[in-house]
Amino acid sequence: MAIAMRVRASNGEIKVLMTHPSENGMRKDAKSGQVVPAHFVKNVTVAVNGKTVMDGQWGGGISKDPYLGFKVKGLKAGDKVSVSAEDNKGDKGSGEATVS
Amino acid sequence: MNTTRRLLLKSATSAGLVAAAVAAGLLKPGQALADWNSAGFTATKAADALGAIGAGGAAASSDVEVKAPDIAENGAVVPVEVVTRLPNVESIALLGEKNANPLIAIYALTDFDGSLTTRMKMGQTANVRAVVKAGGKFYTAAKEVKVTVGGCGG
Numbered sequence: 375m376a377i378a379m380r381v382r383a384s385n386g387e388i389k390v391l392m393t394h395p396s397e398n399g400m401r402k403d404a405k406s407g408q409v410v411p412a413h414f415v416k417n418v419t420v421a422v423n424g425k426t427v428m429d430g431q432w433g434g435g436i437s438k439d440p441y442l443g444f445k446v447k448g449l450k451a452g453d454k455v456s457v458s459a460e461d462n463k464g465d466k467g468s469g470e471a472t473v474s
Numbered sequence: 475m476n477t478t479r480r481l482l483l484k485s486a487t488s489a490g491l492v493a494a495a496v497a498a499g500l501l502k503p504g505q506a507l508a509d510w511n512s513a514g515f516t517a518t519k520a521a522d523a524l525g526a527i528g529a530g531g532a533a534a535s536s537d538v539e540v541k542a543p544d545i546a547e548n549g550a551v552v553p554v555e556v557v558t559r560l561p562n563v564e565s566i567a568l569l570g571e572k573n574a575n576p577l578i579a580i581y582a583l584t585d586f587d588g589s590l591t592t593r594m595k596m597g598q599t600a601n602v603r604a605v606v607k608a609g610g611k612f613y614t615a616a617k618e619v620k621v622t623v624g625g626c627g628g
Contacts, residue, residue, distance in 0.1 A: 425584070428584075
C-alpha cells in the first residue's frame with residue numbers, strides 16, 4: 375500500500391506528515407498478545423527544485439504517523455518541494471508542494 | 475560505499491532520471507535511497523549506535539539544543555526539535571538513550587537552516603540526544619524527558 379503523505383512549505387520551513395503505523399516490531403497486540411511485525415518508514419528524501427536537501431533514515435522509534443519539519447536556507451515562494459518515502463516492506467509514497 | 479551509485483544519485487536530479495537508471499539496470503529498485511544504517515538502528519545501547527554512525531567522539535556543545543517537553547505523558551509521541559547555530563550542517567542524528575533501539579533517525583542535510591522537528595517514541599524516562607555533524611565534526615547535546623507512560627510497547 376502506498377504511503378500517504380501531506381507536504382507543506384512556507385516561511386523557510388518544509389513540513390511533512392505521513393500516514394503510517396510505524397510499528398517497531400516489539401509491541402504486542404493488546405487483544406491477541408502476539409507481537410506486531412515491524413512496519414516502519416526507513417527512508418525519506420526531500421528535494422527542492424530537484425536538489426536533495428534531506429536524505430533521512432528512520433528506525434521504528436519514529437512515532438506513528440511520522441512528522442518531519444525542517445528549515446532550509448533560500449527557500450522561496452514558487453519553489454517545488456518533492457518528498458519520497460519507502461518503508462521496510464518496500465511500500466513507497468511521494469508528495470509535492472509549492473512553497474507559498 | 476558504492477561510489478558509482480553515489481555519483482549517480484548526485485547527478486540524478488529528478489525521479490525520472492533515477493527511474494531511467496533503474497530501467498537501465500544501474501540501480502536496483504529499492505536502492506535509490508540512502509543505505510539504511512542497519513548496525514546503528516539495531517544497536518541496543520546508545521554508545522553502540524553512536525559508534526555505528528561514526529559519532530562516538532562527539533563533543534558536547536552549547537551550539538546544539540534539544541527542545542522537548544520536560545514531561546511526556548504519552549511516550550508514544552514525544553515532539554523533539556533540534557536547534558543549532560552551527561554553520562555547514564551535514565547531518566543530524568536523534569537518539570532516545572534508553573529505548574530498546576536508541577537510534578531514532580539520521581538526516582543528511584544540505585542548506586539546512588537551523589531547526590529540525592520530528593516526533594519520536596520513548597520507552598521510559600531518558601535523555602533525548604541530538605548529534606549534529608558540521609564542518610566534518612560531531613557536536614552533541616541532550617535533554618532529559620520524563621515519561622509517565624512508555625510508548626514502545628512490550
